[in-house]
Amino acid sequence: VKISNINFTAHNGTRILKMRGPAEVEAVVEQLDQFGFAVVSLQLPPDKPPLEAVAAWLGLGEPYVPVLYRDDAASSVYADIKPRVGDDHPGFATANAQPIHVDGLLDPLGAIRTSLLYCVQPAAEGGRTIMFSSVAVFTCLAEADPAAAEVLLHDEVLERFPTLPGSRLEGVRGPAFAFDADGQLMTRFSDGPTEQWHPPRGREEDLDRALLFFRNAAEQPRFALPVMLGAGECLILRNDRLSHARESFVSEPGRPRHLVRGLYTKVPRPYPATEGSGR
Ligand SMILES: [Fe+2]
DSSP states (O other), X not given: OOGGGOOSTTOOOOXXXXXXXXXXXXXXXXXXXXXXXXXXXXXXXXXXXXXXXXXXXXXXXXXOOOGGGTTOTTOOSSEEEOOOTTOOOTTTSOXXXXXXXOSOTTSOTTSOOEEEEEEEEOXXXXXXXXXXXXXXXXXXHHHHOHHHHHHTTSXXXXXXXXXXXXXXXXXXXXXXXXXXXXXXXXXXXXXSTTXXXXXXXXXXXXXXXXXXXXXXXXXXXXXXXXXXXXXXXXEEEETTTOEEEEOOEEOBTTBOOEEEEEEESSOOOOGGGGTTSOX
């Protein structure tokens, strides 16, 4: 399966039930190859931190602290995503919709290969995570309009910058897409208020067509798939292959929507391939 051809037409809402052993890890790896994401349902004892359990199970190693949060002594390696009075984090602390993005605002393309999102408490209404197959959209665009696709590979075409109140970090420029050492397409395609596009001189119209193509694709079910996480479910996402977005939501009074996120530089691997890698 060529991962750059990820599309969601064949997805039937499959969940992987419980984490047990190699068979379920294999199932996760297969789903990631085909769709770029998988959902597992966890049944853990209450004292067991869910993200640590999933990361150990999938051989993901230690959680990665994104550049944006490195100077913040108070921040943990995990991000609590929960509406809070008095917290003004534009993504984590509100119930607003979030535009299409990859995790790791200031991190280089391909650095964060896996995101885990564990659901403690879903919203009463809305709050689905929308999977967006940026790599498939790019592949289609490259066939339909090669010049428009090519502009997204330019070194400085996409700037992402912090809108966190008080952040002094500068924006970071890089390509929106690139190929890894194995020739697989990687993405940091993001398109919202934390992004600024910088087409090379004379390529402005190529970029306009590319962005129009992506914005239209975001309305098509084969490229954009909403996923609702229930309590105790964990989304495993190839953050170097897919972008994602979030619907706005409404929480039940006294029971705020609450998710916990962990980021990793490794990808889940089946057991035999990781022998001796410290799983
Ligand atoms: Fe995200």
